[in-house]
Amino acid sequence: MAQRTVPDSERAPGVTGARAPWPARAGRAARPAAAVAGGVLLYLAFPPTGLWFLTPIGVALLMLAVAGLPARRAALLGLLGGAAFLLPGLAWVRPIGTDAWLVLVAVECLFFGAMSAGLARVWRLPGRPLWAAALWVAQEWIRGLVPVGGFPWMRAAFSQGHSPFTPYAALGGAPLVSFAVALCGALLATAAVAAARAARRREPLRRAARPAAALAAGALAVPLLALAVPVPGSAGARTVRIGIVQGDVPGTGMGFLGDQPAVVLGNHARVTHELARAVRAGRLPAPQLVVWPENASDIDPYRSAEAHRVIDDAAADIGVPVLVGAVVRVGGDHRATRGVVWDPARGPGAYYDKQKLVPFGEYVPFRELFARFDPRVELVGPDSLPGTRPGALRVGPVTVGAVGCYEVAFDGVVRDTVRAGGTPLVVQTNNATYAFTGLPDQQLAMSQLRAVEHGRAVVTAATTGVSAYVDPTGQVRWRTAEKVADSTVVEVPVRTGQTLATRLGALPEWTLVLAAALALAAASRPRRPAAPAGDSVDSVPPAESEGEDR
Structure with missing residues (x-):
């Protein structure tokens, strides 16, 4: 039988005795x-x-x-x-x-x-x-x-x-x-x-x-x-009515707080009062709890009597517990990004401190080193300390799963919150620095995936948007625009069953990572010498005939 050698023009660059997956005429730019x-x-x-x-x-x-x-x-x-x-x-x-x-x-x-x-x-x-x-x-x-x-x-x-x-x-x-x-x-x-x-x-x-x-x-x-x-839906599940407040901020970018941080707190209190009036007028159903976003108060309400009063008044007006996002001082030189359950009668109670903190946003790794080269390090302020427990918080009639904005990207944080009893999930987020950049929509897509992953409704409250409600199938049922003040009341299912993903945890990921490691090990084993140039192309093993790295 006649045999044909592999012309040099058909060989992959750097590969001997094997055909390239790209034709030679495609050129080096292909x-x-x-x-x-x-x-x-x-x-x-x-x-x-x-x-x-x-x-x-x-x-x-x-x-x-x-x-x-x-x-x-x-x-x-x-x-x-x-x-x-x-x-x-x-x-x-x-x-x-x-x-x-x-x-x-x-x-x-x-x-x-x-x-x-x-x-x-x-x-x-x-x-x-x-x-x-x-x-x-x-x-x-x-x-x-x-x-x-x-x-x-x-x-x-x-x-x-x-x-x-x-x-x-x-x-x-x-x-x-x-x-x-x-x-x-x-x-x-x-x-x-x-x-x-x-x-x-x-x-x-x-x-x-x-x-x-x-x-x-x-x-x-x-x-x-x-x-x-x-995929679990909403049919047959107990429901809870949640008020979502988006108060907006005075500025954009790194200066989103403007010159008066109290304006941000005032905006969220004002929108909550407007929500209370809409409920009394019958335009919206009465909520059973209300969610404010992360950084709704950049003034520590534990230390500031005025901030405490503003939140107290808003909670009393709406008449139900409010999950308040606040930045608070802890210890002498640190702070925490906290979600505080604020009761209309008793004031602040249980809280969740964000576990996954944003590097160079909520803390500065190797601060002394970076401070030598970039004065922007000082804009971060005191380093935040991470929380140590999942965000399962009793708020009104349900135990919500509190998750910080950055944390929704981390599988383990969300999973641990669900396993601790959090349902529905509540994502408190502050995207003011990144308004109109695409980040809020990317973050919302993560919430959609988390809803399906754990069979939980997800409620997102953002300072500037996007605030949203995602049902357990991943469908966005309500969302706001960006850089506007807005609020609503949504009725969400309270599901307590666990999906297979919730129960298995990181096992699927570890299995796939191990498979990748074993494949790399197998591919790194020594291979037999390449066929001489005069050999038939049909004698080259199938994997080699497609241009593998030798």
């Missing part, structure tokens, strides 16, 4: 273009654009960009794709400073570079879509841990606030949603490689289409299978 396009599509999949269906396509392009490359080159393309994704995706950091934005993006891109180096290696293994998707989850897991406590923003799952992939959250939380999305993308990438290989071999159309079609069908099956996942 892979960088794919990496950039993949990053841009990922950005567009996230709110505020919210084209969720672009996430698997973006993942596929990033994987195709690095398939079959040496690890170092794959890492460089991963950095490029990560930058195309995160530069616009994290542009909401710019009000703090362009330098802060660029440094954050640079740090986060390192994880994409490391993941891409790993992707290039596991691409040679049988079952590559599974290992590639597990590696994506591992990258998100590490990003959520380091540095300075992690930054789990822009996870693939958070682009799926309400999509066909979202029901997977009820089985394995955000990690399983990210896995499903990445698996869909990896299957699409593998289908593209199979189609390109068949085209280069000039196989008959029917034979050539078979493997690619099977892989594409697998990619389509991933979101369709999620339709079989039972």
Whole structure:
């Protein structure tokens, strides 16, 4: 039988005896273009654009960009794709400073570079879509841990606030949603490689289409299978009426408090009085509790008699307990971001101190070091101290699950709050620095995913928006605009059952991370020498014939 050697023009750069997944005529710009396009599509999949269906396509392009490359080159393309994704995706950091934005993006891109180096290696293994998707989850897991406590923003799952992939959250939380999305993308990438290989071999159309079609069908099956996942709704559940207050602030950006922090407290008290009048006039139903946002009072109501009086008057007027977001002094030189249950008769009672604090926002790591280079460190003020217990607070007739704004991105904080008995979940947030930047919508998508993950209604109260009510299916039932004062009363279900995701906890994530580690170990084992140039291309193992890193 006649045998054909592999021409040099068909070999992947840096790969011997194997065909590249990209045709030679595509040129050297093909892979960088794919990496950039993949990053841009990922950005567009996230709110505020919210084209969720672009996430698997973006993942596929990033994987195709690095398939079959040496690890170092794959890492460089991963950095490029990560930058195309995160530069616009994290542009909401710019009000703090362009330098802060660029440094954050640079740090986060390192994880994409490391993941891409790993992707290039596991691409040679049988079952590559599974290992590639597990590696994506591992990258998100590490990003959520380091540095300075992690930054789990822009996870693939958070682009799926309400999509066909979202029901997977009820089985394995955000990690399983990210896995499903990445698996869909990896299957699409593998289908593209199979189609390109068949085209280069000039196989008959029917034979050539078979493997690619099977892989594409697998990619389509991933979101369709999620339709079989039972997601708890609101039917039959006990309900509670919750008042939501959004008072707005006088300024924007870093100076959102203006020159008089008392204005912010006054705004929320005023809107609460307006809510009370609307209830008395019959325009709104009477709430059983009211939620104010984080930083509704930047004046410590324990120390300020005037702040105490203002909150007392508002709670007495509405006649039900108010969950007040306040910044309070603790000890001599520290503070806490606190949610305080304020009873209309007894005043302040139980409270929750935020556990996951914003680096360089609520505290400054290595303060003395950074203070030498950047005077903005002093704008943070005294460092906040993290709380030590979940935010399960009895407020009126229910035990709400209090969660701070930054904390909604952290799986463990939300899960522990639900396990402690919190239902519904209440997210108190202050997005005033980031108004109109896209961050409030990104945060709302996280609340949508958490609602499905734990089968809980989620109520968000924000200083400047977006305040919202999300039902247990992830559907947004009410929301505000940004930079307006607003309020309403919503009737939400009180569900006490636990989803499988709540019960399993971090087990699905650990399983996927372990799978990624084992795949990397297997891909790093020594391989047999490459076939001589005169050997048949058909003698090259299937994984090698698609251009793997040797």
